[in-house]
Amino acid sequence: MLLSFIAYLSIFLFVGISVYKAYKFAKMPLHGRMELYPVPKEKGFEHGGSFYEEVSWWSKPHEVSHFREIMEMMKEILFIKKLFENQRPFWWISYALHLGIYLLMAWTMLLVVGATTELNGIFVAANSPSIWGLLIYYLTFVTGICGLVLGTLGAGLLFLRRMFDSTLKKYTTPQEYFNLLLLFAALFSGIITWGSDLSFSTARDVTANLITFTNFDATGLQIINIILVGIMLTYIPISKMSHYVGKYFTFHTVLWDNSPNVKGSAVEQKVKKATSYKPTTSWSAPHIKGPSAPK
Amino acid sequence: MINQKDLLPKDMGRSDEQLIKLEVDQLMPLLAPYDKPGMEPAMTDPKPAWKEKFCTSLDGYVGIDTLIRPKSKEEEDEFVRKFLSGLEKIFSDANNGVLEPLLLTFEYCAKCNTCSDACHIYTATGNNELYRPIYRSEVLRKIMKKYFTKSGKLLGNFVGADIDVNWETIARLGELAYRCNLCRRCAQTCPLGLDNSLLTKEIRKIFSQEMGIAPTPLHTKGSMLQIKTGSSTGLSKPAFLDTLEFLEEDTEERFGIKFKFPVDKKGADILVLHNAGEFIAWPENPVAFALLFEEAGLNWTLSSEIMGYDSVNYGLWYDDFQAKKIALMQMKVAKDFGVNRLVVAECGHAHKASMVVGDRMAYGDAKIPVESCLPLLWDMVKNKRLKLDPSKNNFPVTLHDPCNVVRQLGIVEPQRNVLKAICPQFREMTPHGVDNYCCGGGSGFAIMNSQNFPQFRDSVASRVKFNQILGAFKDTIEDPSIPKYVCAPCSNCKGAMRSIFEHYDATEKFNLQYGGLVELMVNALVSMKKPYLEFLDKE
Numbered sequence: 001m002l003l004s005f006i007a008y009l010s011i012f013l014f015v016g017i018s019v020y021k022a023y024k025f026a027k028m029p030l031h032g033r034m035e036l037y038p039v040p041k042e043k044g045f046e047h048g049g050s051f052y053e054e055v056s057w058w059s060k061p062h063e064v065s066h067f068r069e070i071m072e073m074m075k076e077i078l079f080i081k082k083l084f085e086n087q088r089p090f091w092w093i094s095y096a097l098h099l100g101i102y103l104l105m106a107w108t109m110l111l112v113v114g115a116t117t118e119l120n121g122i123f124v125a126a127n128s129p130s131i132w133g134l135l136i137y138y139l140t141f142v143t144g145i146c147g148l149v150l151g152t153l154g155a156g157l158l159f160l161r162r163m164f165d166s167t168l169k170k171y172t173t174p175q176e177y178f179n180l181l182l183l184f185a186a187l188f189s190g191i192i193t194w195g196s197d198l199s200f201s202t203a204r205d206v207t208a209n210l211i212t213f214t215n216f217d218a219t220g221l222q223i224i225n226i227i228l229v230g231i232m233l234t235y236i237p238i239s240k241m242s243h244y245v246g247k248y249f250t251f252h253t254v255l256w257d258n259s260p261n262v263k264g265s266a267v268e269q270k271v272k273k274a275t276s277y278k279p280t281t282s283w284s285a286p287h288i289k290g291p292s293a294p295k
Numbered sequence: 296m297i298n299q300k301d302l303l304p305k306d307m308g309r310s311d312e313q314l315i316k317l318e319v320d321q322l323m324p325l326l327a328p329y330d331k332p333g334m335e336p337a338m339t340d341p342k343p344a345w346k347e348k349f350c351t352s353l354d355g356y357v358g359i360d361t362l363i364r365p366k367s368k369e370e371e372d373e374f375v376r377k378f379l380s381g382l383e384k385i386f387s388d389a390n391n392g393v394l395e396p397l398l399l400t401f402e403y404c405a406k407c408n409t410c411s412d413a414c415h416i417y418t419a420t421g422n423n424e425l426y427r428p429i430y431r432s433e434v435l436r437k438i439m440k441k442y443f444t445k446s447g448k449l450l451g452n453f454v455g456a457d458i459d460v461n462w463e464t465i466a467r468l469g470e471l472a473y474r475c476n477l478c479r480r481c482a483q484t485c486p487l488g489l490d491n492s493l494l495t496k497e498i499r500k501i502f503s504q505e506m507g508i509a510p511t512p513l514h515t516k517g518s519m520l521q522i523k524t525g526s527s528t529g530l531s532k533p534a535f536l537d538t539l540e541f542l543e544e545d546t547e548e549r550f551g552i553k554f555k556f557p558v559d560k561k562g563a564d565i566l567v568l569h570n571a572g573e574f575i576a577w578p579e580n581p582v583a584f585a586l587l588f589e590e591a592g593l594n595w596t597l598s599s600e601i602m603g604y605d606s607v608n609y610g611l612w613y614d615d616f617q618a619k620k621i622a623l624m625q626m627k628v629a630k631d632f633g634v635n636r637l638v639v640a641e642c643g644h645a646h647k648a649s650m651v652v653g654d655r656m657a658y659g660d661a662k663i664p665v666e667s668c669l670p671l672l673w674d675m676v677k678n679k680r681l682k683l684d685p686s687k688n689n690f691p692v693t694l695h696d697p698c699n700v701v702r703q704l705g706i707v708e709p710q711r712n713v714l715k716a717i718c719p720q721f722r723e724m725t726p727h728g729v730d731n732y733c734c735g736g737g738s739g740f741a742i743m744n745s746q747n748f749p750q751f752r753d754s755v756a757s758r759v760k761f762n763q764i765l766g767a768f769k770d771t772i773e774d775p776s777i778p779k780y781v782c783a784p785c786s787n788c789k790g791a792m793r794s795i796f797e798h799y800d801a802t803e804k805f806n807l808q809y810g811g812l813v814e815l816m817v818n819a820l821v822s823m824k825k826p827y828l829e830f831l832d833k834e
Contacts, residue, residue, distance in 0.1 A: 050705025
């Protein structure tokens with residue numbers, strides 16, 4: 001029961017804190033424009049162009065492709081494109097960690113689906129007569145093994161690289177080593193705990209017990225792994241490892257914003273609201289007189 | 296002094312006289328013909344008197360000539376107190392317009408170091424640790440954590456709050472904020488979309504907006520002078536009108552062309568806003584605009600109203616308050632004038648100031664549409680509103696892309712389309728377009744000439760650009776009989792070109808020339824009886 005509570009609570013905190021952070025960023029005051037080209041949604045994306053390349057741009061429709069923006073965002077999210085293009089050696093280990101985490105998220109969901117499937121009487125195994133059972137089995141098998149290996153390898157190698165790279169170690173704080181160690185510990189404990197049964201039927205059984213709040217005799221390793229994963233899930237959103245939240249805003253609302261303040265636009269309304277705000281804090285230099293920005 | 300390879304962010308608080316010293320042989324090598332010994336002036340030491348008065352303890356250069364050493368412990372404490380007060384304010388509602396991007400950059404840097412290779416200053420110094428983009432950012436983060444975060448107060452070194460904060464730390468950080476051109480090339484490569492130049496500018500803002508400290512050319516003789524007289528050049532309305540009259544007479548005398556600048560013309564469609572520095576340093580540029588616009592039959596005018604004849608806005612580089620004040624004053628002049636649109640001439644930061652930064656400072660009827668001159672110029676060429684003869688420009692030409700115009704506004708094609716149409720020997724630099732490198736004059740460097748700062752600008756900040764230029768002209772560089780033209784459609788960039796060509800004696804030795812886009816266009820006009828470009832006329 002306690003392990004079920006830890007599992008549910010940590011997932012709830014992970015999602016809840018992440019959403020809260022996203023909400024806080026979404027509600028922040030309107031900022032000045034800081035686009036950086038190429039902006040994917042712009043018609044001239046291929047050469048880095050914008051609507052400003054047109055004469056009398058304000059009198060023409062602003063053609064944008066949200067599909068292209070989503071595609072570029074997906075390339076960043078799924079493949080860490082910028083790191084791949086600009087720092088390939090680092091990309092290999094960083095991507096191993098990120099891909100490992102994505103696969104482990106899929107693995108966890110597959111364990112839940114598999115457990116639910118078995119609770120409904122469908123056998124999930126390599127010799128299952130059900131196609132669904134077979135599909136879940138093999139997907140769980142592949143995502144589990146790849147996820148655990150890649151994630152653990154990525155976290156470990158990132159830690160070592162930071163330790164021994166003469167540049168990176170100058171900028172790495174003890175907390176940042178701790179972050180990677182926590183990830184490594186949680187993932188490595190996963191390998192030790194679940195790696196002895198690569199059919200993951202034990203993991204599925206434990207998952208079934210966890211999601212149904214059923215008491216079971218957890219092994220010491222299982223307890224350690226569940227607690228470590230719980231701590232990791234709770235810690236990630238309160239640390240800077242929550243960059244998965246920030247990254248959306250840095251790209252979507254800052255670098256790729258590109259919404260000019262033209263008459264009648266939604267931005268105009270936001271500007272109107274922002275300019276009427278009176279700051280409670282003011283600057284003190286002699287050339288700045290009065291409590292707020294110039295009217 | 297410390298070996299730069301061992302330099303740590305927390306070393307900014309050390310009591311050393313100077314953290315590092317740059318030497319020519321440690322800098323990135325230059326391409327031929329500047330790869331031979333003796334082709335480059337040596338780096339010099341700061342004068343002893345400067346060490347007494349300014350902060351030379353970073354790298355020996357003085358960027359902030361108003362940053363004066365304290366005379367007492369009280370002054371030092373007050374200096375630190377004010378900085379910390381400003382640091383707290385950048386995270387308050389006094390800084391709403393930047394708050395979200397600032398917090399994102401402050402919070403999420405993964406220190407993957409991808410930004411370093413994108414930085415032309417870091418590259419130019421031979422990868423000197425002091426100029427690594429995240430070095431400066433980390434110092435700021437450490438101070439912030441130490442004083443203003445619970446984690447920093449409780450956990451100290453564990454979260455990186457391990458820096459001594461004294462006059463030297465803060466003053467060095469202020470100087471280091473003027474070792475970055477704010478070109479944002481590093482942000483382009485960041486996997487998390489973070490922007491080190493944003494933190495750099497915040498440091499400059501704290502110094503100016505809270506401590507009242509900013510380089511004289513940017514503040515006292517820059518934005519303050521502009522607010523007072525209408526132009527950062529100090530050009531008053533009568534002087535401006537006199538200058539125009541002189542240029543009309545001079546053009547008639549030199550080229551036999553009689554024309555008049557339309558000034559304060561009622562019912563004009565376009566108000567053209569020049570960087571007023573052009574009228575003084577490169578008057579051939581506004582004259583070229585006038586000749587082209589007249590030939591194309593545009594209904595345009597200049598303004599002689601205060602704030603109506605100078606497009607610059609130095610506030611962009613160091614002080615949001617000044618930036619807003621100037622942008623709003625310029626906007627009002629244009630609005631009161633009653634034109635349909637405002638066209639920004641060849642000035643990169645003025646493009647950014649009026650089209651992007653100023654975009655959200657007002658709304659509704661307080662605004663008028665603003666556009667760049669570059670699409671308009673291409674439109675004139677494309678639609679054959681000008682009779683042009685490209686053979687008149689039959690010499691090697693390359694294009695320098697001003698960061699503000701390409702990377703920050705996405706205006707990439709029009710200017711190169713013009714060059715492709717009128718310059719048979721046009722060639723691109725590598726890299727170019729949105730991936731360009733800064734000229735080294737960005738964010739105020741081009742006009743910062745106090746103490747030994749020009750040496751840092753010319754030898755370091757402009758170094759990668761100079762190599763790009765040498766690379767673009769590698770086929771003809773050693774033949775001084777062939778003029779080689781760097782087209783830089785931006786006043787600030789032209790200022791940087793002027794400085795580096797002087798620094799390396801490149802015009803004298805190798806016939807390297809620079810100028811804007813419109814000068815090349817006028818030179819190609821069929822109606823021109825003699826070359827418009829002076830260096831062609833000499834031959």
